[in-house]
Amino acid sequence: MARMMLTIANPKLQALYAYWLDKRAGRRFPARADLDPIEMRYVLGDLMLVDVLDDKSMRFHIRLHGCNLFQHHGGELTGKMLHELPATERRELVTQTFTQVATTGEPIRAYREFVLDDRWAQYEAVVLPLSSDGLRVNMLLVGQIYGNR
Numbered sequence: 001m002a003r004m005m006l007t008i009a010n011p012k013l014q015a016l017y018a019y020w021l022d023k024r025a026g027r028r029f030p031a032r033a034d035l036d037p038i039e040m041r042y043v044l045g046d047l048m049l050v051d052v053l054d055d056k057s058m059r060f061h062i063r064l065h066g067c068n069l070f071q072h073h074g075g076e077l078t079g080k081m082l083h084e085l086p087a088t089e090r091r092e093l094v095t096q097t098f099t100q101v102a103t104t105g106e107p108i109r110a111y112r113e114f115v116l117d118d119r120w121a122q123y124e125a126v127v128l129p130l131s132s133d134g135l136r137v138n139m140l141l142v143g144q145i146y147g148n149r
Helices: 011-024 089-104
Strands: 047-052 060-065 108-116 119-130 139-146
Touching: 011 119, 011 139, 047 089, 089 108, 089 119, 089 139
Parallel strands: none
Antiparallel strands: 047 060, 047 139, 108 119, 119 139
């Protein structure tokens, strides 16, 4: 199962990616059921779990939104639909990234710098596909860390 390895700077995200690779256990994707929150406690506050609701229209439901992401995303996003959030350039970029991972099944590493609330902000993220049937991506595991944490 050859795939390109991601180059990730943040040690927590490196560990998350290694965990995802390990949980694949020879399969193309791990399932949500393969993940143990206790094993990911080092990064739990920086995680999102996102349901991929339909592979035709690519709608995304934020199932879990980590507590460290709250201040950077303008509030609690758990239970919200991505397309219902205020239309911004960032939302469109996130939608494109999620759609790419959901359709190709390939994980992505992203690094972004932007202005947020009149302050310079940066983050590194990994978007990792999950599949309950081993064929179709039905969930995304997203690790996102702002600044130099």
